[in-house]
Amino acid sequence: MTQTLQTVECVPESDKFEEHLNGYEQRNYNAGVVGIWSSDNFHEADFQGYVSDVGIHRKERGTYEIAVLGNRELNKLARLAKEYNRLKNDYNNDSDEVYFYYPSMADKPFPDKQDSLALEALLSDLIFVQIKRASGYDRENTPTGFERVNVIFYFGDFTLDSLEVVFKALVEYNLLDVEEVLIYYDNEHLDRGIQDIESAKAQFANTIIPDNGEIVEDKEIPKFDFDTLPSVTYDNYTEGLRGDDNA
Known part of the structure; x- marks a missing residue:
């Protein structure tokens, strides 16, 4: 941890960081x-115990956020x-x-959109x-209208109760004012069979989601759909980045 803090403090002086990661933009380096990746015999409970035992010391020059990621978070x-x-x-497309x-x-009255993932989101079960996208084009290939899709990356348990929490979050954050909601779930770490997952989906559709097109809180309910996240591990994915620009 000490080495990590020292690295964060030295970032502004790193030419490699500026060239390959930062793009020479002015930023506040405080995270x-x-x-920590283990290719085999990784024990989540032991790892979390080690992380909990790490001592935290106040820095005189400010506070730093340090996220410690093990196999599960890296995957x-x-x-x-x-x-x-x-x-x-x-x-x-351009549009x-x-x-x-x-x-x-x-604490943040206005929504924000970025092409980067916030540090706090790394540890969240819900990522939005x-x-x-264009809903149609005219003869000059100019969009005649647009539609929006909310994609939910969900990393929590897959039960009816947990899916109800997801739906309530969509209502609370005003994320139902779209044409479609697509929920991706991480099937790799779920300790549930396909039958249990499909049953939870069916119950969610029948008991939690209002009928498609129904008006709830002055908003028309969008279409809901599910899909699984790609089956890839951190080591395989990062290895592919070396030779595949589209990975």
Whole structure:
């Protein structure tokens, strides 16, 4: 941890960081990530115990956020990145937009959209992405209208109760004012069979989601759909980045 803090402090002096990661933009460097990958025999409970035992010391020159990621979080990040980049490639017309969406909250009155993932989102079970795409074109290939799709990357448990929490979050954050909601879930870490997952989907559709087109809180309910995140591990994904620009 000490080495990580020293690295964060030295970032402004790193030519490699500026060239390959920062793009020579003015930023406030106050965060870092420690990634710990084990190719085999990784025990989540032991890892979390080690992280909890790390001592935290106040810095005289400010406070730093340091996220410590193990196999589960690194795999999550790899699957998220792979699918996000696929969406960016699929919706690559000049009129299309794909971005991470950060809803307005009590301490942040206005929503925000970025092409980067906030550090806090790395540890969240809910990550929001929004797609803006043309709904039609005229003879000059100019968009005649637009529609939006909210993509939810969900990394929590897959039960009816947990899916109800997801739906309530969409209502609370005003994320139902779109044409479609697509929920991606991470099937790799779920301790549930396909039958249980399909049952939860069916119950969610029948008991939680109002009928498509129904008006709830002055908004028409969009179409809901589910899909699985790509089956990829952190080591395989990062290895592919060396030779595949579209990974």
